[in-house]
Amino acid sequence: MAARKTSLRDLAARSKKDGLAAANPGPVAGRIAELDPNLVHAGGVEDRLDISNDEIEILAESLRSAGQRVPIQVRPHPSRPGEYQIVAGRRRLAACKSAGLQVRAEIQDLNDVAVVIGQAIENIAREDLSYIERARLAARMVDEVGIPAAELDTAFSCGKTDRSRYLKIGRGVPDDILSFIGKAPGIGRPRWERLVAQIEIDETSLPRMRAELAAANTKDGNLTSSDARFGLVSHAAFQAGASKVPPQQAEKSGGEIWVPSYDKPVGNIKRTGKGVQMTFSESPKPGFLDWLAENGQLAATYMLREYEAYRTDEKMSQAVNDDESGE
16 A cells, blocks of 8 residues: 555655646645545546445534544646545545535646646555446546556556556447446456447447437336346347357358458357367467367356356346246
């Protein structure tokens, strides 16, 4: 934890060297001060998909009885003298407002990029962001703030592969669908990755998802779990059947294996008396067949996990349908 706090101080020092400290009459930057929470405004990028009022009220009651031990982090507001922007600690700020308390804040001089990176470092450090919240935050940092993608490696303590996954998944699901699903704390990377892949290769999946979303929004009391809402939407994405081949090709392909972006099949799959046989006649990528020959066990393990995730989504969707039919 100490290393991450040092990182934030380094960001502040770097901002000062760049001459970006805002002129702001009030407590000196780098100090802890008690502020009116109404003078602290939104800053950075939104990093949470849903924060319940109950959660805020529980924290507010704790602050009333035990006080605020961990300060929030703010920077001087760039256009409102005497006021501030939040860097980290949005829930504590909301709870202080609800409790009618002054908020303890550490004031740092940070430029816009440093604000967002600092926000990510603090929130990732607490390890309470779900996977999709991390992915969405990463995508917004790059696409909306203009932070170089390589900077994510520090903010998220990740490497190039995980960074690419964050960006692909964070960009892959539209905001209206994410807002409906929420943070989905029990849904990890593989299932989000699978959903994004389905959206990419099946242009009919998004209309089905939105239709399911619209129908679900008309009924109160259903889908109270964020994970259940993911299950409903994911089930709709795959509802049209397992085939990912365009209809005009599907009629001719039979048991052919099609890979997105290829204009011809790369192999065949068929059910036999002994099981299922997959034959690749052409490699989708150079060296793939050699890799597959050496890593067949890995491929089988991945397919089994995909099936288990699919069955979980089906069970969630069935549970929702059972609840609705019993109303």
